Amino acid sequence: MAIYHLNVRGCSPATGAGAVKKAAYQSGQTLIEERTGEVCDYARKERVLDEGLALPAGVPPVGRGELWNEAERVWVEGGGGKTLVAKRYEFALPIELDEDGRRACVRDFCALFPAKACDWAIHDSAQGGNPHAHILVSALDLEADGFVQKTKDETGQCFYLCENEHGDRMPIRATEWKSAKAAGWQKLYNFEDGQRRTMKQAKAEGLGTKDRTSKRPVQMHRREGQSAYAVGREEMDEVREAWAKIANRHLAAAAAAAGVVPQVIDHRSNKERGLAEEPTIHEGGVGLIGHADRVKQNDEIRARNERLRVLRAELRQEGAELERLRDEVAALERQRNTAEQAWRVRPKKGERKRKAALAKRRRVAMATAAAAVEAQQRVTAATADQTDTKAEMLGQLDEQIAALDEQIRELQRGGAPAALGASLRKAAELAVERKRLADERDRLAGEDPAPRKPEPPQAEQKRPRGHKH
Structure with a gap:
């Protein structure tokens, strides 16, 4: 039965989790970390069923080691510290899909980041039954000339809410809009009837610019005035919902081809769905520790x-x-x-x-x-x-x-x-x-779960100043 599982972790050389090391682990390849001279070679390579790179439009082909060594070099030039080189996404792939269906799911997930470099791999346990994907997404935009360092002004840039041809929605930074547009993403606008549409959708319904509430597209948030955690949490929620839509779209297509009822996954928690049940935990593959x-x-x-x-x-x-x-x-x-x-x-x-x-x-x-x-x-x-x-x-x-x-x-x-x-x-x-x-x-x-404030002392409990027991 298809289940929902997705987590994300930061990838920073400052914590020992360099991008070259993570790329070597998830791809099963031996890579050299040029920053330290370390040879990155990990066991259990038999788990890797498939791997590849998804690069933005216009970026020439590049090797995995060259890509992530360049990302770490730019990270050092930018001052290093606690900044991220990439984000590592891991999510369970539906067992109802075949290899082509799972690969299509992974490629659609990579398409959520049109301006980034995405390094993906599909793993499974030795006994099978635990297919999952690892995606390493670069923190910086990648163009034909290499990674683009962010300026201080860009940290306050807004994010536009955009939609692709499949109906997936994602917040995309204003500086990434050019690459996103080339990949087929379109900005969403608020219309007077309370709906959000792209201009292509509006024209198909006979609506125009005068039917919009504003000429400005929908803006998700700005970093200025918000904590980094709040911004990251909002972006993470969008990614979680987008992955559920991608998986459900492919599950529906596979079920229609087989003539069976499709399975559906939901990114929301039991509490958000109004369920009183205690949630189960992710078990992982058979034979893994724990x-x-x-x-x-x-x-x-x-x-x-x-x-x-x-x-x-x-x-x-x-x-x-x-x-x-x-x-x-x-x-x-x-x-x-x-x-x-x-x-x-x-x-x-x-x-x-x-x-x-x-x-x-x-x-x-x-x-x-x-x-x-x-x-x-x-x-x-x-x-x-x-x-x-x-x-x-x-x-x-x-x-x-x-x-x-x-x-x-x-x-x-x-x-x-x-x-x-x-x-x-x-x-x-x-x-x-x-x-x-x-x-x-x-x-x-029948009890009140909210904490009660302590009652003020009664008159007989008060003692005059200087009173001794």
């Missing part, structure tokens, strides 16, 4: 999710039964009141008839009252069942929170210094998930 532990953890997560689904279904069912019983009690009460009122207003026609009617109405009233008592008893029983189910759900959530606490403590204890940073980041992610589960538990228990 794979068995991740499979076991996912089995436990699925079991907890299934149990919570059953409990929520039972809670909804018992809640509906409770409402039905309350309606039944109300109807019986209305019948009793109607019978009593009818007896009070009916005229007397002889003492015998009156007594007989009174006895009959008393019997009806008593039967109605007995039915009401029985219904109320059923209401009480249903309420107790609902309370038990709610308590069981609270217990399940408590177990999940306790499990997350244990994982966070394990990660915070850390191990080797090299693994400590990753452990703390994972602990932070688990802390966010723990907060979500704790809020769900407080909501279910």
Whole structure:
């Protein structure tokens, strides 16, 4: 089954993650890092199924080692430091696609960066079943004469929201617009009907420039006035959504050719999709370090999710039964009141008839009252069942929170210094998930998950200045 998995990491020689090293690892080739003279040669080359370079239009062919050694040379000339040479994208490829389909997905992903150099490779585990792609995207634009250094003024440039022929949307820097236009991207504009269109789309619908709300294209953001993290987060969200559209487009085409229902992936989190389930984690390939532990953890997560689904279904069912019983009690009460009122207003026609009617109405009233008592008893029983189910759900959530606490403590204890940073980041992610589960538990228990402000001291608690115990 197709799954969504995409992550991105920075590539900077300052952290030991040089572009030449990463290119050698993902391509399976032996490359020489000219900056240090180091020979970059890594094992497990059998995992590399395919690889290649995607260069901007007009850039002559270049070798992989030459490309990334030049990128690192420009990085040194630009002052080095913590700036990036490239970004490393990794994402899972749908197992429903064949080799050509996966390769087409990778090439469409590279097309999201028309002004950049993209070095791609497709990997799979030895046992198969874990196809994924590695994409190394240059931080600087690449032109025929080489990489283009950014000036200080360009760091404040705006990004235009653009769309290609497939409907993929991406923010593209103003300085990259020339290359993007040559690759088929078009700027989007806001129109008076509230829709965003390219001018080509507008002309096809009989609209023109006068129908736009502004002659300026849609601008995504500016670096000035925003943190680098906020800008990067916004760009990352656009890339994640664009990849989901690319994969779903190829999955739909493959399913149509095979005559089956297409699989669909979604880049949004469970919380954003309104799902209360605990998300599973990426397992990776069979035989990789930690794979068995991740499979076991996912089995436990699925079991907890299934149990919570059953409990929520039972809670909804018992809640509906409770409402039905309350309606039944109300109807019986209305019948009793109607019978009593009818007896009070009916005229007397002889003492015998009156007594007989009174006895009959008393019997009806008593039967109605007995039915009401029985219904109320059923209401009480249903309420107790609902309370038990709610308590069981609270217990399940408590177990999940306790499990997350244990994982966070394990990660915070850390191990080797090299693994400590990753452990703390994972602990932070688990802390966010723990907060979500704790809020769900407080909501279910009828508690306010928001922290309460401490109450001010009462008058009798105040002591005069200088008071001694």
